[in-house]
Amino acid sequence: MLADYAIIGAGPSGLAMARALQKVGVSVDGYEAAADVGGLWDISNPRSTMYESAHLISSRTTTEFAEFPMNSTVDYPGHRTLKQYFDDYADAFSLRELFTFNARVTSVTRTEDGLWDLTAVTPDGEITRTYRGVILANGTLAEPNIPLFQGEFSGELMHTSEYKSPSQLSDRRVLIIGAGNSGCDIAVDAVHHAASIDMSVRRGYYFVPRYLFGRPSDTLNQGKPLPRPMKQFIDTRLLRAFTGDPVKFGFPKPNYKIYESHPIVNTLILNHLGQGDLRIRADIDHFDGSTVHFVDGSSDDYDTVLLATGYTLDYPMVPREYLHWNGAAPSLFLNIFAPDFNGLYVMGMVEASGLGWQGRYEQAALIAAYLQAEQHEPDQAAAFRSRVAHQPWPDVTAGYRYLGLDRMSYYVNKDAYRSAVHDETTRLVQGASLTAAVR
């Protein structure tokens, strides 16, 4: 017998969704293109954008699922430990049984009676099955964002999604474009292998150390968020005291305040700049053969240009209108619910400093509460839909004025977001005969 709902993806978000639906007794079939669970933390997943040196940048206790603490004492485990964690999570709750692996969903189309036909290519050939709804958990960091540049580069041009190990950069003159978390990780990797490393940046960044006062920095102030102006005031000074002024290392001065863009959790990059292992360059003007010209009039020759230019959201299996795209991201209630409740739900389309997998689980718990209400408490479900139909939606920015960049279009403040998700889940289950999947 077919389940009522389908999940696409068995990464952290898809697993969290399966677990939350399992808890409330809503039937579900999962489809995963790769051979196993773990999403991008499974470096053997062909869609994974993980690299050999990658570790968590949020700390273990702020990231793990609350009901399933990690069997590790390390604060920032590496990707292999995390793959094992998702294996253990799936085993502990028998989640693998809910998924078909090596099953790539190619389309999700609406039927005349408002259900969804899901088509997948599986080891047994192409299948099409019908569901009441589909939860998209296919990840946000898989489709490379490739900017357009003037001119042509004749050397090797690659995106961080193709980077696995520093040996790929051995003895090469490397230019990394972009200083996000992946760009900085790779620069730090590459200093011991490449012939030279330059990093081209458009703007300044805030660099957060992994440890402050001997504790993982994201564990300070947990549960008692400071008001935005105070947090920005204190943390700017704290960073200046601990890491110094990145301008002294060659970075431009940020033209925005701390937390208005995703911070870089990497201070090794500053150490290497201090040692002269790499150089910061200006934004790109144009390419000409193996020469890269920068907007400040300088130029240099390179063997490899590595685009650390991030990722773009992509839900290729679903016609765009069903996800209410607005610019670079779908416009969804709490980044989850299509406002017309067409039966599509999005998991994991959320970026925030320190949200972790528990934050994703809380999204799943809200979806589970709604789907359970639809089946057993139609009035509660209708009240939720009515709240969603009426703007304004909860403010999940906590007053931070995020940079108007594509990658910030689905960014939230973790405290404001978790509190809004928690409030909605509580309202849905309150006074009703529903099982809260909140924890």
Ligand SMILES: Cc1cc2nc3c(=O)[nH]c(=O)nc-3n(C[C@H](O)[C@H](O)[C@H](O)COP(=O)(O)OP(=O)(O)OC[C@H]3O[C@@H](n4cnc5c(N)ncnc54)[C@H](O)[C@@H]3O)c2cc1C
């Ligand atoms: C280098 C790096 C470091 C990171 N560090 C952190 C960190 O420290 N803390 C943190 O919270 N987050 C971190 N992240 C973010 C990371 O995205 C999340 O931790 C998490 O993996 C998101 O889970 P997800 O399930 O939404 O997506 P993914 O992990 O991307 O999983 C999506 C799954 O969907 C499957 N899929 C895709 N398309 C289809 C299809 N058509 N049919 C079937 N299956 C499909 C994929 O194969 C994949 O298994 C990091 C990311 C990277 C790249």
